Amino acid sequence: MLEEQLQPKVVGVVVTRYIVILIALFAFEYLQAASLPEDRADIGYHYYDGGGVEVDGPSVIVRKSFANKYSVYGQYYQDTIVGASPDVLAAASRYTETRDEYSIGANYLHENTIMNAYYTYSDEDDYEGNSTGFDISHDMFGDLTTVALGFSYGWDTITRVDAPDFEEKSDRYQYRASISQVVTPTITTSFAYEAVISQGFLNNPYRFIIINGVPQGLGSEIYPGTRTSQAFGIRSTKYWKFRGATSLGYRYFTDTWDIKAHTIDFVYSQYIGSRWLTDLYLRYYTQDGASFYSNDFSAPQNFMARDKELSTYDSYSIGAKVSYQLFDQFSAFSNGTISFAAEYIDYSYDDYSGITNFADINDDPYSFDAVAAQVFFTVRY
Amino acid sequence: MNNFKIFILLICVSLTTACSFQPLKPWVAPYEREYLADPIMEVDRDPVFSQFQQHVYETREGARGATSAKGSGCGCN
Numbered sequence: 001m002l003e004e005q006l007q008p009k010v011v012g013v014v015v016t017r018y019i020v021i022l023i024a025l026f027a028f029e030y031l032q033a034a035s036l037p038e039d040r041a042d043i044g045y046h047y048y049d050g051g052g053v054e055v056d057g058p059s060v061i062v063r064k065s066f067a068n069k070y071s072v073y074g075q076y077y078q079d080t081i082v083g084a085s086p087d088v089l090a091a092a093s094r095y096t097e098t099r100d101e102y103s104i105g106a107n108y109l110h111e112n113t114i115m116n117a118y119y120t121y122s123d124e125d126d127y128e129g130n131s132t133g134f135d136i137s138h139d140m141f142g143d144l145t146t147v148a149l150g151f152s153y154g155w156d157t158i159t160r161v162d163a164p165d166f167e168e169k170s171d172r173y174q175y176r177a178s179i180s181q182v183v184t185p186t187i188t189t190s191f192a193y194e195a196v197i198s199q200g201f202l203n204n205p206y207r208f209i210i211i212n213g214v215p216q217g218l219g220s221e222i223y224p225g226t227r228t229s230q231a232f233g234i235r236s237t238k239y240w241k242f243r244g245a246t247s248l249g250y251r252y253f254t255d256t257w258d259i260k261a262h263t264i265d266f267v268y269s270q271y272i273g274s275r276w277l278t279d280l281y282l283r284y285y286t287q288d289g290a291s292f293y294s295n296d297f298s299a300p301q302n303f304m305a306r307d308k309e310l311s312t313y314d315s316y317s318i319g320a321k322v323s324y325q326l327f328d329q330f331s332a333f334s335n336g337t338i339s340f341a342a343e344y345i346d347y348s349y350d351d352y353s354g355i356t357n358f359a360d361i362n363d364d365p366y367s368f369d370a371v372a373a374q375v376f377f378t379v380r381y
Numbered sequence: 382m383n384n385f386k387i388f389i390l391l392i393c394v395s396l397t398t399a400c401s402f403q404p405l406k407p408w409v410a411p412y413e414r415e416y417l418a419d420p421i422m423e424v425d426r427d428p429v430f431s432q433f434q435q436h437v438y439e440t441r442e443g444a445r446g447a448t449s450a451k452g453s454g455c456g457c458n
Contacts, residue, residue, distance in 0.1 A: 042429040048437060061429050077432070142407025174446065185413040188422065194446030231447035237424060239416040247424055253444035261444035269421045277421065287443050309443055321430065341430055347441065372437045376429050 034112045034139045036071040039064050040380045050345065050370020053083040057098075059376070068109070075103040085308070086354035086366065095161075099124040112139040116150075126205075128157040133174070146180040160205050160219075170200030186240075192233040199226045209306045211297045213361050221305050223292075229255035243271040253287075259310065261287035279321040281343065286314035295351050296361050308366070312350040319343030319372075333379045342373040 041062045048055040057078035065071040079099040105118030115136045122129035133152030140147065154172035178192040203223040209216050235249035246268050253261040265283040272278060289312040292303035321341035328335055346369050354366030409417075416422070425431050435448055 042427070044429050044433075046433045059429055059433065142409075144407050144409060176446070182409050182414075182417060185409050186416050188417065192447040196446050229445060231444065233447035235424065237422055239419060239422055241416075243421075245419075245421045251444070251447055253446070255443075259443040261442070263444065267424075271421065285438070285442060285444075290443070309441060315442070321427075323427075339427060339430065341434075343434070343437075345437070370437075372434070374430055374433050376427070378427070378429075 034109060034114050034137075034143075036065045036068075036107055036109050036114070037063060037073075038380060039071075040378055042376050042378045044374055044376025046372070046374040048370065048372045050372075051085050051347070051368040053081060053085055055079050055081050065107075070109070071107040073103075073105050075101075077101040077103075097125045099127075112143070113137070126159045126161050128159075130155050131172070135176075144182040146178075148176075148178045148180075150174075150176040152176075156200075158201055158205060166205065168201030168205075170198060170202055173197045183236075187236065187238045189234070189236040192231075192235075194231045194233075196229045196231075197226070198228075201225075202227055203305070204307060207305075207307050209297060209304045210295070210358065210361060211300060213296060213358060215358055221307065222303050223305060224257065224303055227255055227257055229253065229259075245269045257310070258291035259287055259289065261285065275325040277323045277325075279341075281317070281319040281321070283317045283319075284314070285316070288312050289351065293351075295353055306352075308349055308352045308354075311352045313348060313352070315345060315347045317343050317345040333381050336377070336379045338375070338377050340373075340375045342371065345370040345372065 042060065044059045046055075046057060046059060057080050059075070059077045061073060061075045063071060063073035078101070080096070081099065082096045084095055099122060101120065101122040103118060103120040105116060108115045113136065115134070117134050118132065120129075120131045131152055131154035133150060135148060135150035137146055137148035139145070152172075152174040154174070156170045156172070158168045158170065160166040174194060174196045176192065176194040178190060180188060180190040183189050202225070203219075203221045205219045208218055208220045231251055231253045233249065233251040235247060237245060237247040239245050247266070249263075249265045251261075251263040253259070253263070263283070263285045265281065267282075268280045270278050290305060290310040292301065293305045293307070293310045293312075295306065295311070297304055319342060321339060323337045323339040326336045326338055327333070330336065346367070348367040349365045352366050353361055353363045354368070420426060439445055
């Protein structure tokens, strides 16, 4: 009797060890070194204009490796925001604020495994964000497969510029996993999964709701205290022998607020001559709104939101990026490129009237166009 | 003979016959990875650009996460 109870456990242990040993053998059979990210520095300027908001600012990333095992990087990113979206503008005035973001991180390479740890700090007048995370990726099966796992934790403090006593907190836990697979000598495919758990104060303190055409006060939105989301992504990239590449991606998103979203994007990249590299981007995004979203509530309910990002809408965008190689070898730099990117984005809402006069609550649904552009200079060393 | 004995027997048979595990051979050999190694195959070729692009999307959309896989998986090095 006792023997029969123990036997399955013993066999289970043996089989498990066998599988672990096999995996280990495969992993080391074709052991080849993975590689650290390339040493490079990027300095750029970005600009966004759309929906009554203008954003611009510089960005800098510098990365350097040493001892063939370590790579460290630092990043600075700034947004200067002028204006306000219609829902904020309906109850408040245009504003100007600056957001500064600082990141540091390090990679460690051990045989065919790369580990990455980072910390990011973001600061603006009424929002302070912190995030730290760790990722590990491992090349296996003759370097045809890369498996990656990651975790991040974020903690934010939300305040209001017009209410010094207002202070709320929110936390964020992100778990991600991905597999990248070489399929043929010209095709790679990757699968990605990410779960995000947010808790705390998740609304925007400046937004408000409307009940039967009557606007409620600033900060009248009521959101659940938690939100759990899951996203699944797949992407396939193919090299074409006319010195081009195409990449097709799809992402499905769902969360506990009943938002469901689909994203499809396509990128076509092409070398032109020896110095030009061009990319064409197409993207379509559509989402079903949160269960507690309404443009105009008929009666108060437990949770209420009028943030257009939680409504039902779709968006498409088309963009291009052009990079030009300035030099092949110059002093300490192995090469340098200058790049310019521009994108046109259209947003069309099903159930959101972007009004500032509340008598027009039943106006046609809101839509707007936006332009996002960036120019950046890159040196490799 | 219970199921566990049959399972063990199958493993032994597979290890001692032509069905035994051979080391997995990559079906794309290192010398066939020239195209995969080309920078044009990198989805996140310019981090400074992709971060700005993702930031523009995420601040105006309800969805978040799973935007890219870590690692190229191309076995180029």
